[in-house]
Amino acid sequence: MRYISTRGSAPALGFEDVLLTGLAPDGGLYVPESLPRFSVEEIRSWRGLSYSELAFRVMHPFVEDAVPADDFRSMLDETYAVFTHGAVAPLVQLDSNEWVMELFRGPTLAFKDFALQLLGRLLDYVLEKRQQHVVIMGATSGDTGSAAIEGCRRCQHVDIFILHPHQRVSEVQRRQMTTVAGDNIHNLAIKGNFDDCQRMVKASFNDQSFLGGKTRLAAVNSINWARIMAQIVYYFHASLALGGPDRSLSFSVPTGNFGDIFAGYLARQMGLPINQLVIATNRNDILHRFMSGNRYEQHKLEHTLSPSMDIMVSSNFERLLFDLHGRDGQAVKDLLENASQGPVSIADYRWKHARQLFDSEAVDDEATCAMIREIYQQNEYLLDPHTAIGVKAARDCRRDPQVPMVTLGTAHPAKFPDAIERAGLSVRPELPRHMADLFEQEERFTVLDDDIGAVQSFIAEHWKHG
Ligand SMILES: *Cc1c(COP(=O)(O)O)cnc(C)c1O
Numbered sequence: 001m002r003y004i005s006t007r008g009s010a011p012a013l014g015f016e017d018v019l020l021t022g023l024a025p026d027g028g029l030y031v032p033e034s035l036p037r038f039s040v041e042e043i044r045s046w047r048g049l050s051y052s053e054l055a056f057r058v059m060h061p062f063v064e065d066a067v068p069a070d071d072f073r074s075m076l077d078e079t080y081a082v083f084t085h086g087a088v089a090p091l092v093q094l095d096s097n098e099w100v101m102e103l104f105r106g107p108t109l110a111f112k113d114f115a116l117q118l119l120g121r122l123l124d125y126v127l128e129k130r131q132q133h134v135v136i137m138g139a140t141s142g143d144t145g146s147a148a149i150e151g152c153r154r155c156q157h158v159d160i161f162i163l164h165p166h167q168r169v170s171e172v173q174r175r176q177m178t179t180v181a182g183d184n185i186h187n188l189a190i191k192g193n194f195d196d197c198q199r200m201v202k203a204s205f206n207d208q209s210f211l212g213g214k215t216r217l218a219a220v221n222s223i224n225w226a227r228i229m230a231q232i233v234y235y236f237h238a239s240l241a242l243g244g245p246d247r248s249l250s251f252s253v254p255t256g257n258f259g260d261i262f263a264g265y266l267a268r269q270m271g272l273p274i275n276q277l278v279i280a281t282n283r284n285d286i287l288h289r290f291m292s293g294n295r296y297e298q299h300k301l302e303h304t305l306s307p308s309m310d311i312m313v314s315s316n317f318e319r320l321l322f323d324l325h326g327r328d329g330q331a332v333k334d335l336l337e338n339a340s341q342g343p344v345s346i347a348d349y350r351w352k353h354a355r356q357l358f359d360s361e362a363v364d365d366e367a368t369c370a371m372i373r374e375i376y377q378q379n380e381y382l383l384d385p386h387t388a389i390g391v392k393a394a395r396d397c398r399r400d401p402q403v404p405m406v407t408l409g410t411a412h413p414a415k416f417p418d419a420i421e422r423a424g425l426s427v428r429p430e431l432p433r434h435m436a437d438l439f440e441q442e443e444r445f446t447v448l449d450d451d452i453g454a455v456q457s458f459i460a461e462h463w464k465h466g
Pocket of ligand 1: 255256260308
């Protein structure tokens, strides 16, 4: 399998190099040159497989040049063994033909564990083979940082430096990052905001000379193809659990960077019968505005009760734009260069095609709280604010009540107790047992000024030197 850039001019790469790279040199994102396609018979034959064996069937075509089948199988067994539910991604029924797929049974209680637990293992495997080392540098406002740290804690060939804005992430989220022990794990609390952190990470990727040529940076944000790939699997899992592929399913996906829902789009391209894919956003609704009015335009960032979806632009949307433009990289490049100057539109027939592929809705904080309340009152089931947005959009956008509707449950409610309180519920969602002592554990982090020189020298001094 070869991977090509969405902006058309970077050379094609194999899986190993795509795994170790961030953006393509032409500024684009990597996508597979072609997708594997599974027949209905083949998908049907996967009924009853364990989650990790299903993951093997779905993902092996993407990695086979880099990872032999046996090694990949054991990697997947290890990855999904750490999830605390036997089904890995259990389905909970809310109403007739309405479900939540709980993707928060991994070590950090958010769906990002599905990809980042695997990514850490894949990186270490490839780096061991090549006898190389990388430094992961990332900025986080919450979930990504803890899932990335957890995914890399046992890596021999990776040092990870996660920047978070000092005193501006929730205590649960900070402790999930800072209580993980390991001499390759480095938490940097930056005296600035999330954008300051992100700016330093971007600048460091652009000029890596501070590392003295002895190691290089790798990316773990959702522009990394391996993350998208791992998320395709659970769409197949839900379908097989609910009568697929002989029956079609719909999905509603709480969306920020368009990574998770793009994986659903790929599952459909690979042969899975999917009826509707609903893009559910909070008030940071650039995607909903595009879907409803063919205007792609950046607005100011709004802080909401669903912080993991607080974005101004959706980086992975570029991967869809590439397909909508018949995989013409130059057209995508022109469009996105214009988009950085002001609002853009795409040709009407392309936009109509996008609307056939996706439905969308934006949900504000008030409606989020109302949904949390409603589901708790009806089902005694607590939704986290991100998942609540998904359920609300699922109900409003649903076209055919005969088709099962599955909302992706992206986080455990205990990660966002304030939203539950704002919803007026007096229940306090409890952390699962394996995290019950989170507030007693020792924290490790270094506070640094909002100064790129200070951050880069810290990294240069503290990575393991191979
Ligand atoms: C990251 C995240 C999202 C958004 O996922 P994207 O792939 O960026 O669309 C939604 N919910 C939660 C809880 C998250 O952590």
